[in-house]
Amino acid sequence: MTNLEIARLLRKVAAAYTVLGENFFKIQAYEKAADSIEHATSEVEDLFEVGKLDMIPGVGEHIKKYLAELFKKGKVVHFDLVMGKLPKGMFEILGIPGIGPKTAYKIAKTLGISSISDLKDTAVSGKLAKVPGLGGKTAREILKGIEEVSRRKGRMLLPYAWSLANDIVTALKKSSDILEAYPLGSLRRMVATVGDIDIAASTKNHAGAINAFIKLPQVERVVDKGEHKATVVLKNGRQVDFMVTSPNRFGALLQHFTGSKMHNIHLRKIANEKGLSLSEYGISKISQVGDQFASDFLAKCKSEEEFYKILGMDYIPPELREDTGEIEAAIAHKLPKVVEPEDIKGDLHVHSSFDIETSHDLGENSLSELAKHAKELGYEYIAIADHNPSVSGHTPVQIERLLVRRLKLIEQINSSRGIKLLNSIEVDILADGTLAISDEILLGLDLVVASVHSSFNQNLEIMTKRVLRALENPNVDILGHPTGRLIGSREGFEIDWDKIFDVCKSKHKALEINAWPERLDLPDTIVREAVAKGIKLVISTDAHATKQMDNMRFGVAVARRGWAEKTDVLNCLSWLDFSKYFRIQSR
């Protein structure tokens, strides 16, 4: 069961409780757990299997017990009991914008509908508008909501959302009415997948700023336009929300809409304890005279730094704002100094167009093109990690000849370009944990990335043994895209991380954070565990074309979300230190 499915189930239970008039905080607890599960970067079912459900904030004794029942039996008796008290149809229409629990119940009970298409029919026929408490406008809003649901394609991959938003922000900044502009929400926090694109700007001329936004060339049509916000649909069909504020309270706005929800809830709790109240407009002081409460504005917060300072804590980078200990760390002045994109000195997983007779997956660019682009990025070194040749079709001698031919080209570039190309390979970890290329050949390479590319469905025990065996090979330096996940299409495989960490530590192996948009693998939560255990990481793009080397920032974002510092990441080392670390002979 996916995290999204679990979250939806918990929201249904919360909705049922809402209609049944259950304790408000109990309802909130279910919603909180649902949010937390939906945004978790590990699969909750996997966490359950390794007894780590406690890692999910908002999941306590009761919900944990229910989830265990869900995973074991496929259903939860208690949930069925609660939801069984209400018409089934209401749960079908819950996800539609504008329909909350009470409206859903009212509609399902009055009209006896059982699906979204039923609902659509009643809206079109005019029956919906006659439900007590609803009206013509609500019925039209619901129709619009139904259309939106069918149009919605789900969450976008981070790099896609980032580049969309980046184009808009860049264009906006050309307007003299826009002083600053940033994306908000999960995009600003650099979560692996992003729901909506929201952008905020500071301005001294609200109307001018809004106008600059709706006139952008990317805009197909304007959905909504007010004094402080506008909503548009882009030519590619994506909706973008835009909001503006004056420079003196831009920090408060940014902070509020960057979230995460859990982070902000925790902050408000701390604020309350200090007699403060937080909002998108700034921080106010709550005072009590007799039984009367009054709130006086304390600070509008020009910057987020000011906002966090008033709350008595250090500035928290957006990537860390998930309420997983960052607030406590910020209060104790113990936040990590997380790695920055500028710290990266090289890319350790790049594919070239040199044909070492792989049957597939060649890079597009030549060694010299890759070298040139790496120099433009300010790197000191890159590892040419082409796939190994198909094993069945080649003898070891043939493979060695191919690699020697490539090495000659690498050496030529190294002597002329002012950048170090490493003679590397991405070698398959075969189903039994042996490698696709013999040790004699691997021994002659500068750096070996070993990756799983087949037999993903092995169980935890076999997969763990397989990867451990590969890591124990003295020629292997890095475990490539360690979970094998492809976001949206393939779950990462099951593996015993504690054992992987142990062998990485004792044998000095590094785990890769692969910045390929569909991978972002290691996932940030596992990065965090690895960092806590002192495991070394590398951040690589797995680029198959020069342009894809620019994806490095997304790998860095994953590292930041995993609290990694520069010292945790080996490709932050200068060439001198890097070559010493991996004992690479200078050529």
Add this chain to the structure above:
DNA sequence: GCCGTTTTCGGCCCGACTGTTTTCAGTCG
């Protein structure tokens, strides 16, 4: 139902918008 260097009991985030009401409940982010 969750959670805790003030608490294992007693708290639990905030404000805007909207439609259908005649003063507010429901939804959303």
